Amino acid sequence: MTRSAPVSDNEDIAAIDGARGVRGPGRRLHGAIAHKLGMAILSGQYQPGDTLSGEVAFAEELDVSRSAYREAIQVLTAKGLVESRPKAGTRVLPRTRWNLLDPDVLAWAFAGEPDIQFVRDLFELRAIVEPAAARLAAQRRNKDDIKVMKDALAAMRRHTLATDAGRAADRDFHNAILKATGNDALIVLTASIGAAVNWTTQYKQRARALPRNPIPDHVRVFDAIAAGDPQAASDAMSALVQLALEDTASAMAG
Amino acid sequence: MTRSAPVSDNEDIAAIDGARGVRGPGRRLHGAIAHKLGMAILSGQYQPGDTLSGEVAFAEELDVSRSAYREAIQVLTAKGLVESRPKAGTRVLPRTRWNLLDPDVLAWAFAGEPDIQFVRDLFELRAIVEPAAARLAAQRRNKDDIKVMKDALAAMRRHTLATDAGRAADRDFHNAILKATGNDALIVLTASIGAAVNWTTQYKQRARALPRNPIPDHVRVFDAIAAGDPQAASDAMSALVQLALEDTASAMAG
DNA sequence: CCTCCGATAATTACTCCGACATATTACAGG
DNA sequence: CCTGTAATATGTCGGAGTAATTATCGGAGG
Numbered sequence: 001m002t003r004s005a006p007v008s009d010n011e012d013i014a015a016i017d018g019a020r021g022v023r024g025p026g027r028r029l030h031g032a033i034a035h036k037l038g039m040a041i042l043s044g045q046y047q048p049g050d051t052l053s054g055e056v057a058f059a060e061e062l063d064v065s066r067s068a069y070r071e072a073i074q075v076l077t078a079k080g081l082v083e084s085r086p087k088a089g090t091r092v093l094p095r096t097r098w099n100l101l102d103p104d105v106l107a108w109a110f111a112g113e114p115d116i117q118f119v120r121d122l123f124e125l126r127a128i129v130e131p132a133a134a135r136l137a138a139q140r141r142n143k144d145d146i147k148v149m150k151d152a153l154a155a156m157r158r159h160t161l162a163t164d165a166g167r168a169a170d171r172d173f174h175n176a177i178l179k180a181t182g183n184d185a186l187i188v189l190t191a192s193i194g195a196a197v198n199w200t201t202q203y204k205q206r207a208r209a210l211p212r213n214p215i216p217d218h219v220r221v222f223d224a225i226a227a228g229d230p231q232a233a234s235d236a237m238s239a240l241v242q243l244a245l246e247d248t249a250s251a252m253a254g
Numbered sequence: 255m256t257r258s259a260p261v262s263d264n265e266d267i268a269a270i271d272g273a274r275g276v277r278g279p280g281r282r283l284h285g286a287i288a289h290k291l292g293m294a295i296l297s298g299q300y301q302p303g304d305t306l307s308g309e310v311a312f313a314e315e316l317d318v319s320r321s322a323y324r325e326a327i328q329v330l331t332a333k334g335l336v337e338s339r340p341k342a343g344t345r346v347l348p349r350t351r352w353n354l355l356d357p358d359v360l361a362w363a364f365a366g367e368p369d370i371q372f373v374r375d376l377f378e379l380r381a382i383v384e385p386a387a388a389r390l391a392a393q394r395r396n397k398d399d400i401k402v403m404k405d406a407l408a409a410m411r412r413h414t415l416a417t418d419a420g421r422a423a424d425r426d427f428h429n430a431i432l433k434a435t436g437n438d439a440l441i442v443l444t445a446s447i448g449a450a451v452n453w454t455t456q457y458k459q460r461a462r463a464l465p466r467n468p469i470p471d472h473v474r475v476f477d478a479i480a481a482g483d484p485q486a487a488s489d490a491m492s493a494l495v496q497l498a499l500e501d502t503a504s505a506m507a508g
Numbered sequence: 509c510c511t512c513c514g515a516t517a518a519t520t521a522c523t524c525c526g527a528c529a530t531a532t533t534a535c536a537g538g
Numbered sequence: 539c540c541t542g543t544a545a546t547a548t549g550t551c552g553g554a555g556t557a558a559t560t561a562t563c564g565g566a567g568g
Contacts, residue, residue, distance in 0.1 A: 028522070030328065054547060065524045067321065070549090074284065074325045078332040078358070086548040087532040100442045101355055104332070121439040124390075125383075128440075132382040185375040186382075188354045189443065282549065309521065319551045324522090340521040341559040511568075516561100523556070530549065538541075 029064060033072035038108040041081050041092055052082070052090045079105055103192050110199035116252060119200060123245045126193050127238065130174075133190060134221060134237035135230040137180035145180040146226050149173055153222055157215055167198060173218060177225065200248045217243060283318060287326035292362040295335050295346055305343045306336070333359055357446050364453035370506060373454060377499045380447050381492065384428075387444060388475060388491035389484040391434035399434040400480050403427055407476055411469055421452060427472060431479065454502045471497060 040046055052058055059069035073090060076082045080099045084090040099105055100118075109118065137145070155169035174194050178187045217240040224232035294300055306312055313323035327344060330336045334353045338344040353359055354372075363372065391399070409423035428448050432441045471494040478486035 030522090034332075055549095056547090067324075067525085068523065070321075071325055071328045074328045075332040078288075078329040080357075084548065085532070086530070087534090087546055089547065095438065096441065098442070099353075099356055100439055102353055103334075118438060121437045124437055125439045125443065128386040129379075129382060136378075183375045183378055184349065184372060185354055185379045185447075187350065188352070189379065193439075284549085308519090321552090322550060325549095338521065339559070340557070341519055341561085343520065509568105511566105513566080514564090516563075518561080519559090521556105521558085523554105525554085526552100528549100528551075530547105532546090532548095534543100534545080536541100536543080538539105 030068045030071035030075070033062060033064060033069060034075040034104075035108070037072060037076060038079075038081065038104065039111045041076070042105065042108040043112045046092050048092050048094045050092045051088075052092075054089060081105070101189065101192050103195060106192055106196040107199075110196055114199070119248070119252070122193060122196055123241070123248070126190075126197060127241045127245070129186070129190055129193070130177075130241055131234040131238040133177055133181050133183075133186055134225060134233040136183065136186075137177045138225045138228055138230040138233035140182055141180040141225055141228075145176055148176040148179075149222055149225070152176060153215075153218060156218065161201065161214060167201065170214075170218075171195075171198065173222075177221075180225070197244070200252075212243065212247060214240075214244075284322045284325035284329070287316060287318060287323060288329040288358075289362070291326060291330060292333075292335065292358065293365045295330070296359065296362040297366045300346050302346050302348045305345045308343065335359070355443065355446050357449060360446055360450040361453075364450055368453070373502070373506070376447060376450055377495070377502070380444075380451060381495045381499070383440070383444055383447070384431075384495055385488040385492040387432055387435050387437075387440055388479060388487040390437065390440075391431045392479045392482055392484040392487035394436055395434040395479055395482075399430055402430040402433075403476055403479070406430060407469075407472060410472065415455065415468060421455060424468075424472075425449075425452065427476075431475075434479070451498070454506075466497065466501060468494075468498075 037046075046052070053061070055066055055069060059066045062069065073082065073084060077084065079102050080093060080097045082090050083093050100109070109115070152169045152173035156166055156173065159166035159169065161167055161170060171194060175191065178190050181187070217236070220236040221233060221240055224236050291300075300306070307315070309320050309323060313320045316323065327336065327338060331338065333356050334347060334351045336344050337347050354363070363369070406423045406427035410420055410427065413420035413423065415421055415424060425448060429441075429445065432444050435441070471490070474490040475487060475494055478490050
């Protein structure tokens with residue numbers, strides 16, 4: 001039981017808790033391990049090129065069976081974070097191989113202190129994709145899409161972005177736009193980005209009271225889409241993303 | 255009520271071969287299983303909501319151990335294709351939960367007859383992202399980026415898109431543009447899309463001889479980026495994607 | 509008699525264990 | 539420098555036991 005083993009590299013990982021500590025209901029053990037290791041990699045605790053200690057050793061450190069550990073590794077492998085080879089061990093892959101747009105990977109990236117440069121990259125991508133999505137939505141939206149958007153907007157007004165319900169309404173609004181485009185690839189992509197961006201919203205809140213009322217921006221986007229004006233929708237969404245970027249930037253800088 | 259009889263749905267999967275048939279070196283068993291099941295799901299053989307037969311049964315059908323089968327399932331779970339719960343079994347998730355931009359998922363989607371609508375969606379996304387990427391590349395490229403692009407262009411000219419080397423050069427060209435943007439999120443995204451789009455290139459080849467010389471389009475993009483003209487780069491790339499779409503559409507229609 | 513709710517039971521995935529097989533690297537010998 | 543051999547870590551296997559969720563059944567209340 002006494003693990004007086006001299007392993008030093010992974011000690012800190014296991015030290016946090018038994019690895020089964022953060023295991024809520026519906027959360028499997030291997031999922032918790034993957035979560036922990038994923039965050040450790042994304043946070044830079046393990047860097048590309050580093051090789052993890054062997055299966056048996058690491059599994060024992062985490063106090064889990066080898067099966068559970070292996071299944072967790074398969075998850076990380078599926079997301080491009082690590083690669084395992086016989087005799088060579090399990091190594092962290094270079095960043096370019098990581099599926100940075102995977103929802104879980106994004107969540108892990110934003111679990112700790114997110115890399116500022118990566119946040120900028122994400123906003124840049126959002127600034128490219130979302131206006132185009134709004135343009136398509138203005139061309140293709142139907143009555144039902146408009147109704148969902150209107151309801152979400154009303155909910156945003158009722159609660160604010162300071163509440164969970166308000167942020168949920170914000171997500172609903174953007175999701176409705178995506179659904180209106182009818183483009184599955186666009187939906188999957190922007191849903192991930194949106195989720196990631198919403199993590200930053202909490203940052204904004206934490207820094208200080210919301211510096212701006214986001215409702216008018218959203219209303220302009222809605223009006224343009226409802227009116228079926230692609231150019232106006234694109235412009236309005238472009239402005240919205242730009243303002244969100246500025247807010248986030250100032251919050252992170254402060 | 256109880257399905258005491260062996261589920262016949264999965265029979266065909268195992269029937270193709272022992273599931274270990276397509277297992278080259280460097281390709282683990284669970285990877286092969288994930289590959290096979292992933293293609294089965296993406297091809298619609300298993301539809302959202304369907305529930306796979308139990309671990310023991312399915313693993314025995316595939317003639318593999320439960321460990322290997324489970325690890326494969328973890329991979330699919332990590333990519334959002336399925337979800338396993340005790341007592342409920344393993345079910346295929348709705349399409350909206352799939353990580354359609356995951357490189358493996360894309361590969362599976364294009365392994366069989368790709369869904370035409372999805373190809374259109376992908377091209378639409380590409381038409382949004384790639385011109386924007388070209389615009390950024392024109393603003394941020396350095397000497398080295400230009401050199402790589404020029405070399406790739408020369409290689410494309412030497413070999414044609416009919417050869418593997420030529421297609422590799424095409425990928426290099428586009429990758430160089432992405433790298434020049436310096437945006438990691440953009441790189442990951444478009445690398446996936448580009449790979450998927452290249453599968454369609456083989457379709458074009460299969461249908462008939464390449465109907466158009468793609469070099470001039472690429473040259474225009476290169477010149478604009480090298481000259482540092484964002485608008486021209488965006489326009490040229492936009493035209494390139496548009497032409498590629500038309501070629502692919504006509505090839506798939508014929 | 510019907511509806512709703514709670515305790516119970518059955519089924520399924522989840523976890524653990526120990527052994528063996530395989531692939532890859534590293535080293536020694538030619 | 540090349541080749542063959544040995545060491546080692548991952549890969550695969552089969553079984554046993556645990557935990558969790560769903561479905562069923564029974565009783566209380568309408």
